[in-house]
Amino acid sequence: MKTRKKILHVLGQLNIGGIESWLVDFVNKTHQDYEYHFIVDRPEKGYYEQHLIDLGCKIYHISSPKNKLSYIKDLYTTIKKVNPDICHSHVSFTNGIVSLVSSVCGVDKRISYSHSDRSGFYKNKGFAGKVLINMQILLTNLFSNYKTAVSRESALCxxxxxxxxxxxxxxxDFSDLIRIEEKLDRKQFKFEVTDFVLINVGRLTTVKNQYFLIKLLPQLDERYxxxxxxxxxxxxxxxxxxxxxxxxxxxxxxGASKDxxxxxxxxxxxxxFPSHNEGLGLAAIEAQAAGLPVIASSSIPAEVCLTSDYYxxxxxxxxxxxEKIKEISNKNNQKSVNADICSGRYSISNNIRSIEEIYNA
Known part of the structure; x- marks a missing residue:
């Protein structure tokens, strides 16, 4: 029997979010090929945790990186215990600490994966905060032997x-879009057929900017x-x-939903999609795959624009x-799933091929 490579993922949570949803899709498709372990720096059990355990994954909760000494100690102890072939880190600037500690622990392959553009966060930091971030970026560049990012903006950050x-x-994994026998009824969300439903998908945090959308509603009539x-x-x-x-x-x-x-x-x-910034903006890609027109903040990376109905x-x-909301709502749009997006660059199968090239290099 072939020995599976042992992959250790390091992330901040296992609740529903862009990184976590992608990673669950990834593990769903590849858990037979690799032995997966997860380090999570939050004490609470996340939404996806039991699902990953059911797939055979092992999960370790450690101290928050806010307490650097405890975090480093816990990282070292856990990495030594797991003894992975590959350490794959998804914790923004803290990737530098993870790559350093995993190098000290003797992990041969250390991957840092940048999922966001936090340049605004960096600019708002004081002198000491910027020094700390720059030190962590230096550590990432020195000790990660594979550097990856979801976009150019995320890489530069x-x-x-x-x-x-x-x-x-x-x-x-866009397979849910193909299952037409499982259609939802908009009435379960208290919407009528005559309503024009605006949607946003994302964590309820400042960067996602849901405030902006709520403030738009009084300027639109009741059908919106x-x-x-x-x-x-x-x-x-x-x-x-x-x-x-x-x-x-x-x-x-x-609330959070798997649907x-x-x-x-x-x-x-x-x-x-009014986010102040995004590393990529997978939610907007999902919307276009589902056949929806999209209005997005100009700070979203340009590569997210995949159709002529992206503004x-x-x-x-x-x-x-x-004005653009009203213009779109007055069109007689016939929504249909975009098969090219579902099977294209942003499909989980293409992503798996790219990641596995690194895993198996």
């Missing part, structure tokens, strides 16, 4: 360079409804804003967003 970085966008799919620490604050603007009857918070693709396909009419508008120009 985390490595300060493009040369020597593999640009590998996260992939998605907003569906927000995701959870996060801003839920209560967003609910306060909803009540202040008296749009509670027009906003539906669906995102079918919700996009069967329930929504227009995808709105990039600066979030400083809310009136332009209103």
């Amino acid at each position: 985390h490595y300060r360079k493009i040369k020597g970085v593999n640009i590998i966008p996260c992939g998605k 409804k907003l569906l927000i799919v995701g959870d996060g620490n801003l839920y209560k604050e967003l609910m306060i804003l909803v009540k202040e603007l008296n749009v509670g009857h027009r906003v539906f918070f669906a 995102v693709l079918r919700i996009l396909r069967d329930v929504a009419d227009l995808f709105l 990039s508008i600066d979030i400083s120009n809310s009136s332009a967003w209103i």
Whole structure:
């Protein structure tokens, strides 16, 4: 029997999110080929944890990187215990610490994967904060023998360079879009046939900018409804804003969901993506695969634009967003799944091929 390579993934959580959903798709397709271990720097059990355990994965919870000494100690102890063939890290600037510790532990193959563009986060840091980040970037470049990123912007943010970085966008398993026998009824989300449903998918955090979308609603008539799919620490604050603007009857918070693709396909009419920044923006790719038009912030990487129904508008120009929403809603759009996207560059199968080239190099 062939010995499987032991892969250790390091990440911040196992709840529903872009990185986590991609990684679960990846493991679903490849768990027979590799032995997977996960280090998570949060104490609570995440949404995906039991599913991964059921697939045979092992999960270790360690200290938060906010306490650097405890984090490094726990990392060292756990990496030594696992003794992986490959350490694959997904923790932004902290990849530098992970790559250093895994090198000290004797791990031969150390992969840093950058999933975000945190240049705005860096700019808002003080002198000491910027020094710490630059030190971690230096460690990443010195001790990661494979540097990967989901986009050019993400690479420049985390490595300060493009040369020597593999640009590998996260992939998605789009098979749910093909299963037409499992269609959702929009009435279960309290929407009528005559409603025009605006949708956003993402964590409820400042960077995802759901505030912007809620503030648009009073400028649109009552047939426009907003569906927000995701959870996060801003839920209560967003609910306060909803009540202040008296749009509670027009906003539906669906929470975290494994049915995102079918919700996009069967329930929504227009995808709105006002994020302040994104490493790539997989949610917008999913929306286009489901056949939706997209209005996105101009800060989203250009490679996310895959169809002629993708519109990039600066979030400083809310009136332009209103005009484009009305323009799209007045068209007689016939939504259909985009087969080219489902099987193309952003499919999970293409992503697996790219990652496995590194695993098996």
